[in-house]
Amino acid sequence: VMGFQQAGPFHQDVLHMGGMHAATHAGGTHGGVYGAGTHTHTGAHLGGAFPHAGIAPIQGMMMGGHPEQQFTGGTMRSNTTTIAAALGGASGGSTDPNHDPQREARKERMLSEFYTALQALGGDANLAVAAVRALTNAITRSNASTFMELVHELTEGAAFLREAEGRGPQGIGLTSGCELFLRHLTRSPESISFGDLGANDDHMKALKSHLSARGEQFTEVATAARARIAKRGATFIREGAVVLVHGFSRVVLAVMEHARRSGKSFRVVATEARPDNAGYRMAEALRTRGVDAAVALDSSVCRVLETCDCAFVGAEGVCASGGVLNRIGTRQIALLCQAAGRPLYCAAESFKLTRAFPLGGGDAPQTTPGTEESTAVGVEMGAVAPVAGSEESLLAVATRARDYTEPKTITLVITDLGAW
Template sequence: MSQGEPNSSPAQFDVFVTYQSILQNEEISTPLAAILTLTQLIEKSSAGTMFELVQALNDGAEILKQRTPNPISLNAGCELFIAFVTLFPHDSDSFSDLKTELVKQGRNYATEALTYRDKIAALALGFIEDDSVILTHSYSRVVMKTLLRAHERKRISVYVTEARPRGLGLRTYDELTAVGIPCTVVLDSAVSYVMDKVDLVLVGSEAVVESGGLINAVGSNQIAIIAKAANKPFYALAESYKFHRLFPLSQYDLPTHNPNVLSFPPASVSTSLPTKGAVIGSGLQKITPAEGSRSMTQEQVARNPNVDYTRPDLISLVFSDVGSLTPEGVSQYLVGMFAG
């Protein structure tokens, strides 16, 4: 067996293809897709002992990690499921029966987990007052569920960041305005400008880590810093399967950080000068169409991070399917969860 290949028949089961297929369902998040993929791996595996099965799961998880540009939330799902398999009582009559039961439990968990966003929305609703002005960042399914639930019962208005470079805030804007929620897109660079008009901040999550800190779409950290300075509550919404045994101390401890992030291009690479077109007159700068249509190159985008880390002291509460937790509460929950 080659290194990194799961202990199952590769001709019959491709772990990455299975994972991508499951992700086609818009309702299934990355960690849940990972759990369902590993569940199928158990079903297809020829492992005859628990040691072989856990090795196959670890190998499958490693393949997913290596082939995914941002594996943080994927790792959270794999870690949770492998811990569950390891701690599961081994009292079945045969190992085959045990594998059958693990597959059943994995699928039952995924079905139940699809209800978590409703639980979180119901919990967060109590912290949203009538006529609230909410700031959110990028696009998050659990945040969308919460905002739609709030709209059914209260009057709310929403500012959403554009969330460069992917611009997913525009998707949030489209979906909110489609149901009649007043919404305005805010430049990422205008968060400080708009914060005084905001009552609270709601963001989703890639993962909530062992320190109680948050990993989310890049820009979340600076929003949290500004919210803290303005004395506005900053709430993170996260399903418990996104709780991750990771303890970053800075941005550069994230698994997604690599030497290319924020690196300087070689000195031999020339940079283009600004297009001429600025004129003096009436105190304003006139911009030609060529200047106005500029955008970052793919190389420039690639040198930027796609997620960042928000320290726990900047987070007011984490709303989850297991309750509203302080960042310290997340740490305690994680310890209990992986201690069995």
């Protein structure tokens, strides 16, 4: 309802013809002649009748109106909401003001390319690499006529990927990888020479071709990062050593495999890594690669560490502070290694370098709280587990998905760019 003048016409954006109007109001039809004092109802008017004198509880919004306005013969009180909510029954359309069919179509296309790239890269691929490949494909199919328009499209595409996977187990790496790729591209035009192009040549086409090539180069470097880390990290495993690992990390797995192929004989103890028991997957993967591996309970890490020579962990993100964001339990292993005098090595690709600067464990980003589903990193508070000895009794699982490990407890962070 757009407004109501005293003893005058009823202004509405549905139909207004000299004071006569007809409209559908939340389940009823309302028609009448205003100005002559006649007012009839053939249905419900948003939850109540409209008396000529008294109070009329109307749910709607009046243009320029006040929550309490004086009318001829009584007072009308209005709880202001949106016009779309008041006339939603008449329009039959979506009442969501943020609904944009074109944006949803662009999002669906980006996610389709992302999951296609992820499938083509194989099961061991990192989400950040698949995201960069999807963004590179977006450059090729873009119809942008200016560089800033192209950057806007890529920024929106990266936002779509973060919405879909940003809170997952590799969400931090995906976010930092997309940010690094976008910074990589925005500096690319400075290195392009248009001197060989004529006035009639398509400069934007040449720019897209150059950016697409840079994107492919970025993808190749990111894909080869794991092999570089494996070669560098294997040098820290000596003959006959016992290595403690935490959870399932593809980079750490590559380090152990490279050390085994180089002829070293050593043993690996993987933590159970509850609540998703990722340590069992890690031990099984090591055994298939010829590495002697066993699983230790999370509660026995302190005791097991006495028999270990070093510890290796992966990382979801390497912070600007030098600390590491990784699955829950990494920090306590780091503290135990520091107390026991054992070196702790963290292996992570360089595209996982993030600008995050946590001040403590409480600043570590988490997955959606309250979920009842397990993920590759764990579950948040709100999930339930049976109490021993009683099938009917349940307890909430009070755990966080990841924690922050301070740089002072880490011996070395090993990346494809070097170690520090």
